Amino acid sequence: AQKVTQAQTEISVVEKEDVTLDCVYETRDTTYYLFWYKQPPSGELVFLIRRNSFDEQNEISGRYSWNFQKSTSSFNFTITASQVVDSAVYFCALRGYSSASKIIFGSGTRLSIRP
Amino acid sequence: EAQVTQNPRYLITVTGKKLTVTCSQNMNHEYMSWYRQDPGLGLRQIYYSMNVEVTDKGDVPEGYKVSRKEKRNFPLILESPSPNQTSLYFCASSPTRSGGADTQYFGPGTRLTVL
Numbered sequence: 192a193q194k195v196t197q198a199q200t201e202i203s204v205v206e207k208e209d210v211t212l213d214c215v216y217e218t219r220d221t222t223y224y225l226f227w228y229k230q231p232p233s234g235e236l237v238f239l240i241r242r243n244s245f246d247e248q249n250e251i252s253g254r255y256s257w258n259f260q261k262s263t264s265s266f267n268f269t270i271t272a273s274q275v276v277d278s279a280v281y282f283c284a285l286r287g288y289s290s291a292s293k294i295i296f297g298s299g300t301r302l303s304i305r306p
Numbered sequence: 307e308a309q310v311t312q313n314p315r316y317l318i319t320v321t322g323k324k325l326t327v328t329c330s331q332n333m334n335h336e337y338m339s340w341y342r343q344d345p346g347l348g349l350r351q352i353y354y355s356m357n358v359e360v361t362d363k364g365d366v367p368e369g370y371k372v373s374r375k376e377k378r379n380f381p382l383i384l385e386s387p388s389p390n391q392t393s394l395y396f397c398a399s400s401p402t403r404s405g406g407a408d409t410q411y412f413g414p415g416t417r418l419t420v421l
Contacts, residue, residue, distance in 0.1 A: 236412040
């Protein structure tokens with residue numbers, strides 16, 4: 192069975208603070224793909240990153256960085272020097288190779304950045 | 307512009323009145339899928355299609371139907387809507403039928419209220 196857990200339901204920080212959103216996953220596949228999506232208040236889903244299970248290199252894109260650790264089945268997302276525009280719901284998702292038609296989403300983390 | 311479109315964006319209806327939410331993509335994608343988003347539950351897959359005339363159930367298919375007569379269209383049909391189908395619905399597509407590393411492209415969402 193596949194599962195994605197985002198234990199943090201809501202996070203609130205003051206602007207310019209760093210914040211990390213946790214994502215823990217379960218899968219029996221050896222090949223799988225992990226995703227992060229952002230859902231701003233306007234409601235659309237914005238793709239942020241895709242990572243495959245063979246690539247454990249951390250990724251940095253501007254103020255965003257992702258830490259993928261297979262040993263702990265985690266794919267955490269950090270925003271450095273947060274801004275009000277980062278306020279959104281963030282979803283982590285998993286797609287296993289053996290059932291690539293199914294994509295499992297976590298329940299999301301609502302991030303509020305206070306000015 | 308490459309996009310996934312959904313119509314209508316907002317719909318209020320009454321119990322039992324059949325409705326269809328349309329989804330269309332202009333990227334020649336093989337794979338299409340429907341999700342519903344509910345507070346605290348993230349996105350849950352309703353149905354998906356890997357090719358024309360090929361559809362299969364996701365995690366929450368009860369009360370829904372789909373069809374894939376053309377590659378670009380994947381309508382979601384509620385034959386007899388009930389209040390528990392009040393939700394935010396997303397259509398998504400991705401390039402290949404096997405999925406895997408593909409990134410999904412999401413439509414803007416349809417907010418459905420069933421009274």
